[in-house]
Amino acid sequence: MKQGFRVFDTHAHLGRARHSGRVATVDGMLRSMDAAGVDRTLLIPFPVVEDYRREHDLIADAMKCHPDRFAGAACLNPFVPESEFRDEVRRCRETHGFRALKFQPQYQGLNPLSQRSDFLFESALENGLVLVCHTGAGAPYALPSLFIHPARRHPDLRIVLGHAGGGLYALEAIVAATVCPNIFVELSTLTPHTVLEVLEYVGPDRLMAGSDLPESLEIEIGKILALPIPDAAKRAILWETPSRLFGE
Numbered sequence: 001m002k003q004g005f006r007v008f009d010t011h012a013h014l015g016r017a018r019h020s021g022r023v024a025t026v027d028g029m030l031r032s033m034d035a036a037g038v039d040r041t042l043l044i045p046f047p048v049v050e051d052y053r054r055e056h057d058l059i060a061d062a063m064k065c066h067p068d069r070f071a072g073a074a075c076l077n078p079f080v081p082e083s084e085f086r087d088e089v090r091r092c093r094e095t096h097g098f099r100a101l102k103f104q105p106q107y108q109g110l111n112p113l114s115q116r117s118d119f120l121f122e123s124a125l126e127n128g129l130v131l132v133c134h135t136g137a138g139a140p141y142a143l144p145s146l147f148i149h150p151a152r153r154h155p156d157l158r159i160v161l162g163h164a165g166g167g168l169y170a171l172e173a174i175v176a177a178t179v180c181p182n183i184f185v186e187l188s189t190l191t192p193h194t195v196l197e198v199l200e201y202v203g204p205d206r207l208m209a210g211s212d213l214p215e216s217l218e219i220e221i222g223k224i225l226a227l228p229i230p231d232a233a234k235r236a237i238l239w240e241t242p243s244r245l246f247g248e
C-alpha cells in the first residue's frame, strides 16, 4: 500500500522473452512490487516465447503461491491453429483461473479490424476474459482506433487499450474509449499532462495503471499519485477499476 492507496499494476511480464532476451522471475517481481508499494499485479507472458504453455503454467504457479499478489493473463501466438489457440485460452481460464487474454500486435501481426481476427475476440468473450491489447508501437495494427469495431461487435467484451496508444496515439485512445463504453485505458507511457487530457474524456472507472517493465514501476505509479486530481479518482485508477476487471 502506497501513501494509503492500494495499488494494482495491470501490466507486468513474467517469464522469458525470445524477442528481447529478458527474463522476469516471481521473486524479482515480488521484490519490485514491495519496493514500489504495489499490492497486486496482473502477470502476462511476454509476446514471443519458446513455449506458451510453460509460460502460462509459470504464471499459474505464481498465482497459487501468492493468490493475494497475482492475477494471470494468457498470451500466445495467434497464428497457431485456431483450435489450439481456443483450447489453450480455455485451459488458462478453467485450470488456472486467468482473468485476461493479452494481444500484442507489435509482435503478433494480426489485423484487429479484419473479421479473420474474430477468433481472438470470441476466445476472450467465451471465457469471460478481459482482452488487454497493446497499443502504440506496432501501428497500424496497434492503433487504438482499430479496436472500436471489435468493441462494438462484442459489446459484452471488455477491452483494455494497453499503453493508451503509447503517447503518440493517446488521442485515438480517448476517441475509442469515448465511443465505446466497453473500452478501458491503461495509462503506462503517457506523460502526466496527457493522463489529465485522457481524464477530461474518460472517467477513472475506466482507467488503470501499468508498469510494463520493472524499471518503470515507481514512475508509473508515482505519476498517478502526483496528479492534481481527487483521491477518489486515484483510488479508482490504482485499485478499484483494475480489481473489478481482474479480481482482488
Ligand SMILES: [Zn+2]
Pocket: 011, 013, 134, 162, 212
Ligand atoms: Zn506489454
